Amino acid sequence: MSEEKLYAVKNDEGKYLLDSSLSMDYPEWTKDLDSTEIFVEKHSALTASSSSGGHVVTFVEEPEKVVLSEEQAKIVEDAxxxxxxxxxxxxxxxSGYELERLLMEAYVNGYTVAKEKKYLVFKELGGKDQNKLFAQAYRSLIHPGTISWFITNEVKSGPWAQFTESEIEQYGLQDCEKEEVTDDGMGC
Structure with missing residues (x-):
């Protein structure tokens, strides 16, 4: 977050000073922030406020939202x-102090949930260089919750063939080659 601040002059009716270069005998006020004079230096805003009978207000940038995993987001949501x-x-x-601090920051400033990376999982079976064969893992349609393999000469993408890191571990596929799926659904 930037340390630079912006200032405006506001009166007791909740209106902002329109233009400090106008005569301060009869200052003009507006509720429209787009028309409000914004000051980059606080002393200029203080000068305008004393001349117009208003007070200085500071505009603060909205803090960036924290990126959390689904599990971390659930903790913040439940809190x-x-x-x-x-x-x-x-x-x-x-996980200790650092994560606790991150979760508290997410609680206060808001958060987004990180999209979990997905991978295509396969084993190279060999064959001629131009006609390589691969055994590719996919979710079994016949036996839900299990994986099956098919032999192909080109690794294919599709939701049925995409696995998260935890699923790769769950199915015992750590010794296989993996290729990260990009936003377009294809491998790298």
């Missing part, structure tokens, strides 16, 4: 329903 959200976050964080 919103608790009487003591900080205690809930501390009690449900198993």
């Amino acid at each position: 919103h329903g608790c009487m003591w959200p900080a205690k809930y976050i501390a009690d449900n964080n198993r």
